[in-house]
Amino acid sequence: MCQEGLSRLALNSCSKQTECSLEERRMLGVAPELVDSMLESRRHPGSSLQKEFPQNEDLAKGSEPQNRLFGEVECMAQRLQAALEEIQRRAEEPQEQGEEQRKLDIALENARLEIEKLKTNLIKLKESDATDLLRSAREHNQRLNQEILALRNRVRSLDSEKKVLGEMILTSGEKVNGQHQGEVQQLRQNLHRLQILCNSAEKELRYERGRSSDFKQHNSLLQEENIKIKMELKQAQEKLLDNAREQSSLTAEWKHCQQRVKELELEGLRQAQSIKSQQNLQEKLAQEKSKAADAQEKILDLQKKLDHARQTCLSDACILHKKQLEDEIKEAKSSEYRLQQQCQEEQQRRVLLDQEINELQRQVRTLQDKEDQQEATNFQQQEALRRQLENERRKYEESVKSNQELSEKLSRSQQEKEALWKEHGRFLEQLGEHVRNYKDKHHCHKAKFQKVKDRLTHELEVRNKRIKELEDETRKLEQKIEMEKTFQGQIMTQNDILLLEKRKLLEQVTNQEDLICRNKSTISAIQSKAFLLDKENQQLQENCLRLKQHISLLERVIRSIHIRRAEETVISDNAAFEIFRKILPLQSSSFSGTGLVLSVENLQETELRKSEGAAAIPKSPEPLSCSQNSESGYINVTSLKDTYNTQGDQKPGL
DSSP states (O other): OHHHHHHHHHHHHHHHHHHHHHHHHHHSOHHHHHHHHHHHHHHHHHHHHHHHOTTOHHHHHHHHHHHHHHHHHHHHHHHHHHHHHHHHHTOOOHHHHHHHHHHHHHHHHHHHHHHHHHHHHHHHHHHHHHHHHHHHHHHHHHHHHHHHHHHHHHHHHHHHHHHHHHHHHHHHHHHOSSTTHHHHHHHHHHHHHHHHHHHHHHHHHHHHHHHHHHHHHHHHHHHHHHHHHHHHHHHHHHHHHHHHHHHHHHHHHHHHHHHHHHHHHHHHHHHHHHOSHHHHHHHHHHHHHHHHHHHHHHHHHHHHHHHHHHHHHTSTTHHHHHHHHHHHHHHHHHHHHHHHHHHHHHHHHHHHHHHHHHHHHHHHHHHHHHTTTTSHHHHHHHHHHHHHHHHHHHHHHHHHHHHHHHHHHHHHHHHHHHHHHHHHHHHHHHHHHHHHHHHHHHHHHHHHHHHHHHHHHHHHHHHHHHHHHHHHHHHHHHHHHHHHHHHHHHHHHHHHHHHHHHHHHHHHHHHTHHHHHHTHHHHHHHHHHHHHHHHHHHHHHHHHHHHHHHHHHHHHHHHHHHHHHHHHTTOOOHHHHHHHHHHHHHHHHHTOOHHHHHHHHHHHHHHHHHHHHHHHOSSOOHHHHHHHHHHHHHHHHHHHHHHHHHHHHHGGGO
């Protein structure tokens, strides 16, 4: 804001100084303003280049000696112009005046064309700068909006995770009241951590919103600056139109002055016919005209060379041309010094001539005193001529004084111009620094966003790897669940077989009541074994229920794994991954199928024993076969009981 205030003050001071300089120019004479317009028209291309390339400090440093050279050339041109004005007042030939008028008209047209070009260049440059700033600000705002949307989606996903975890806790609390308190605590810890993550994400959202509001304010300030620049452009255009109007009025005044000069020249010719001494002066004036024409040609050559030097300053061979120009300017200075000396000598001669004229007038007075009676009429004519000459001398002295005042005003206006140019250069430097700072900040923001993108991509890769690992673990768990299901099917088939055997045994018992009476001891043993088998069947049923509960738990774990897999695509914190890593190995270890594999192996061993027993005693009676079957069933039940006891020991680990 301080820089904006300084820039506004600088612009206001520049506008005030320009208005003062314009008012002073209105009071100046005709010829000096034409020279100023020509020099300004030749200066403007350099200023347009400075506006187009404000960051080329080397070119700006190289243009400082050129500006000095231009100032020296302006001084030379002013001095030569003063000499030209004196020559024009005493000129005789109207053709030379017509040529000078044509040259001045051409110079005015060139100045107008250059002013129009400068207008177009200024408008294009300011519009391009404003559009570039607005585009960059809009792109930055779009990126910030995208990031804010991503953060909002992240917060929503975290809220959904909160809800899912709360539902999981409720369901787990309803189903498992006392057994899974450890899991509930872990889930609460996960919830607490997720709440912390949500709070951090909300803080990030607030920070990003604050940044977006700051950027919006910055964009509004840029738009206000753009509007101010447009207003300043309009003011500059109005000032240029005023300058054009002033130039037109000055041209009209110049023509009027030329007419007056012509009238004065006619009167001078009349006076030259009456005075013989003025013939020598006219010859000297002709010589001075030739010298002035030569000086004008030299000035034009120097201006052409300076224009050529300006064009070549932008190239690599700028130094050589500068040296050549400096040498030429030194020569021009020496020639100017010579011309000044010649002008001084001519002024001294004019003073001597004026003194001679005064002496002649005194002699005429003495002659008039002696010849009053004889030449009264001649004396009256001489008095009239003398009055005219005195009036002309007064006019000449007044014109000299006015020229001196105008030259002083011109020097002041040139000093003010130089001060304005310096302030303009400082303002351009401030603008360049402001643009550089803005670009540096923009690059820093880009680097930060790139770092965040890299970190997120790395986290996504880690998540994808973890998801693949979890998918592999789920496949293994599914395979184990299928094995358990097959094992349950085998157990159920064995239970059906045992029930069928029990029925057969009961039928055999009913059919062989007679044999029971004989063999009470065997029947009592069989009854005891049947009682044991009933108990073992009850135990088997209880174990089946436990297995079903175990399978339901496994299904819940698989569902939770699927849910968490979907959630892990949104979670960006590594702490959540560590929590799931802690949870999953415990579950995988708690639900291992080692006991089931052992039970399958025990069943295979019992079947082998059955086959061996059947081969060893093929001719045993029916009671013995029943006892063997009951014993084999008892062995199977005991093996299953051992496996389930091992699994029951593993359950508290959950």
